[in-house]
Amino acid sequence: MKYRSIFIAGTDTGVGKTLVTGLLAKYLSEEGCEVITQKWIQTGCRARSEDIDTHRELMGREVAPADEADAAPYVLEYPCSPHLAARMEGVEIVPERIMSSYMRLSGKCDMLLVEGSGGIMVPYSAGGLMLDIVKDLDLSVLLVAANRLGAINHTLLTIECLKSRGIEVLGVVFTRTSPGGDEKILTDNLDIVSSISGARILGEVPFSTDIDELYCRFRVIGGKVADKIKGLS
Secondary structure, eight states, X not given: OOOOOEEEEESSTTSSHHHHHHHHHHHHHXXXXXXXXXXXXXXXXXXXXXXXXXXXXXXXXXXXXXXHHHHSSEEESSSSOHHHHHHHHTOOOOHHHHHHHHHHHHTTSSEEEEEEEEETTOBXXXXXXXXXXXXXXXXXXXXXXXXXXXXXXXXXXXXXXXXXXXXXXXXXXXXXXXXXXXXXHHHHHHHHHHHHHOOOEEEEEOOOSOHHHHHHHHHHHHHHHHHHHHTTO
């Protein structure tokens, strides 16, 4: 069955977007959905997208050679914001190229999961934001937030920004990006973000280096996301 594709955004860089995208792709694949992942602009890599490789490693699949260029339309070497990486390499990021790649891939699968770069207001040029492309493609957003001190402000600001642009927020997945932490703070982060924003908190991905354990824990979150996605069809 064909579903509407979604954009997986983060409240910041390093919050676990790649992990959540890969785990969700694995879950949907096991539920019988033909899934492809995409990363419009990858920085900090040479030649190919390491994030796409991570998605596929988690899914247990290889990127089809015919899809490789569209899976990551822009791969830039310098590990910084897309606009600066592009400027340093003399590359012009053209949104129409991204949208064409998106349309080709979305036509090949039941579900296309697009992982963002950094936070939602990251620029790809002096006059363009990643969020502009999300809006133009009418994509709903699954938001990933690192559960740590400061998460409340970052998450509420991101949700407010998305709502102000008329972009639907499917829900929020929190991640533990490091071990330990003050449990009173980390537990309250989920509650207060839900209370103030009205956004649905879909769950929390624990910190672990055991991918099998992470996926086992993620399956409940995956089921909730799948239900939300089916509601978009």
